[in-house]
Amino acid sequence: MNTRLSPLNTAELWLVCAYLGLLLLVGLLGWKSRKSDSLVDFYLGNRSTGLWVLLLTMYATQYSGNTLFGFTGRTYRVGFAWTVSIQFMTTIVVVYLTFAPRLFAISRRHTFITPGDYLQHRFSYRPLSIAATLIMVIAIGNFLLAQMMAMGKAVEGLVELDSWTDYSGGVVFLAAIIVVYETLGGFRAVAWTDAVQGSILCVGFAALLFLMFERFGSLEQATAILAERAPETLQPPDAAGTREWISYLLVVGVGAALYPQAIQRIYCARNASTLRRSLMVMAFLPLLTTTVSIIAGIMGRAWLPDLITEQTDSLLTLMCREIQQHSELGRWLVVILFAAILAAIMSTADSILLSISSMITRDVYGPWIGSRGTEQHLMQTGKRISWLCISAAATGAILLRDTTLVTLLDRKLDLLIQLSPAFILGVWWPRLSARPVLAGIAAGVIIVIAMTASGYGKLYGFHAGLYGLALNMAVCVTASLPRN
Amino acid sequence: MNQRLRTLLLYALLFLLSVPWYWRLYPELAQRMLLGVPLWVVVSVVGSFCISVQTARVLSRPWPEEDVDS
Numbered sequence: 419m420n421t422r423l424s425p426l427n428t429a430e431l432w433l434v435c436a437y438l439g440l441l442l443l444v445g446l447l448g449w450k451s452r453k454s455d456s457l458v459d460f461y462l463g464n465r466s467t468g469l470w471v472l473l474l475t476m477y478a479t480q481y482s483g484n485t486l487f488g489f490t491g492r493t494y495r496v497g498f499a500w501t502v503s504i505q506f507m508t509t510i511v512v513v514y515l516t517f518a519p520r521l522f523a524i525s526r527r528h529t530f531i532t533p534g535d536y537l538q539h540r541f542s543y544r545p546l547s548i549a550a551t552l553i554m555v556i557a558i559g560n561f562l563l564a565q566m567m568a569m570g571k572a573v574e575g576l577v578e579l580d581s582w583t584d585y586s587g588g589v590v591f592l593a594a595i596i597v598v599y600e601t602l603g604g605f606r607a608v609a610w611t612d613a614v615q616g617s618i619l620c621v622g623f624a625a626l627l628f629l630m631f632e633r634f635g636s637l638e639q640a641t642a643i644l645a646e647r648a649p650e651t652l653q654p655p656d657a658a659g660t661r662e663w664i665s666y667l668l669v670v671g672v673g674a675a676l677y678p679q680a681i682q683r684i685y686c687a688r689n690a691s692t693l694r695r696s697l698m699v700m701a702f703l704p705l706l707t708t709t710v711s712i713i714a715g716i717m718g719r720a721w722l723p724d725l726i727t728e729q730t731d732s733l734l735t736l737m738c739r740e741i742q743q744h745s746e747l748g749r750w751l752v753v754i755l756f757a758a759i760l761a762a763i764m765s766t767a768d769s770i771l772l773s774i775s776s777m778i779t780r781d782v783y784g785p786w787i788g789s790r791g792t793e794q795h796l797m798q799t800g801k802r803i804s805w806l807c808i809s810a811a812a813t814g815a816i817l818l819r820d821t822t823l824v825t826l827l828d829r830k831l832d833l834l835i836q837l838s839p840a841f842i843l844g845v846w847w848p849r850l851s852a853r854p855v856l857a858g859i860a861a862g863v864i865i866v867i868a869m870t871a872s873g874y875g876k877l878y879g880f881h882a883g884l885y886g887l888a889l890n891m892a893v894c895v896t897a898s899l900p901r902n
Numbered sequence: 903m904n905q906r907l908r909t910l911l912l913y914a915l916l917f918l919l920s921v922p923w924y925w926r927l928y929p930e931l932a933q934r935m936l937l938g939v940p941l942w943v944v945v946s947v948v949g950s951f952c953i954s955v956q957t958a959r960v961l962s963r964p965w966p967e968e969d970v971d972s
Contacts, residue, residue, distance in 0.1 A: 498942075504947060505950050511957050512957055515960060515961070638935070641935065654940070655922060663923075698962065701958050
């Protein structure tokens, strides 16, 4: 089955190009609006992000290619059981409540730029800060790779070339646009383009909902078809499924709240009230966004039943193809939807890229170079690191073309939750000390790697990361207790 | 009961209701359709909505840390 979009005509391609040009223009505006050539201006926009930009950048960063392609594909495969995705996205905001207020206050007093700055301030132990930074870089590097792959999948078939050329050409072209506006305007460019992309994403999700109902019929009809053809997709989870559900709530809820780019959005808010109100709106966005991906997955399973597993992450593209062929209005709405898909992917990728660049520059390279590293030198180095990272991610995406997106999602969060004692426990419990935290992280990461390498990414329904976290917490707490 | 404990208990209750662990005990009820989807899905989504409302309610109160505002 052909899972690619029908090629866009010239006018449609121009519209997409205009959108991409707009991103470059916003990047340029971000560069012109810089207040100083300092790291805090480049990486956090001088900590002056207002309510709407903060909300839209959080939204666009949180909802990615995974939400559109990975979640629709997963719903196609497992059915309504993937309703868990609405809950785990909601849980992320709940987890923020446990540490964001305190972290924000501390970050203001001590002018943090990266998550590593907090760890260094809290634990004063460089090996811990560097280890945590490396884990974050590896974990979100994985996520960056997933976004690059999603970009390639999104553009497959847009122009009349062979599939591999479309995919790899799309990855390289879009990666180049991201890195250009990111290195031009830094955080300001990323946040402003995220605001544009977040708005387009909202319109795109509404367009997707409209197009699906218009082309395929109601959700009720789709469910009735599934009740006959694939009744297992309507079943509530059994005991093993329930354990997996709970595992997803914990792993994604805690892990995604600890994305470094998310932590940096805590730092960049103009004030606590701005951050608080942004999170308030964020609490409702899973219901408006993830629900649409689930509906798309269910509709796809009902109306396009013959996809093999490898094709399911391309379900959305396939549905768009169906809609494109159905009507002229559909063709144009698909262009908007396509822009939204690109928006979701690129807005996540640019935030990750900026975050990786800031962490390597500030937490690894900065301490190594010491006083020789002026702010300007570090900024230039950060920009070079961005180019290197995106080149590596684009190459990886081209080489790993057929890996499914949710597999990539699982692995990075298994690693990131190992940092939760340092951040969440760390802001509350003064007795938590550095060496136990580092030992706990090491134990947790070893468990994750060992389980994953031996084929136990999940055991008894629970993610490897949770087993790692259990040991990690035990080490942290027991070794911190005797201190006093 | 202090406010923090009440908040925690309310979250625990909402998660307990919205995680569909108990629907296997009532298979026929779980499969009853409402709004075009199985009832257990509706309950789970409504549960998520209630968690969002509770989160927004918690966030509607100023943080003690807001005196750090620039």
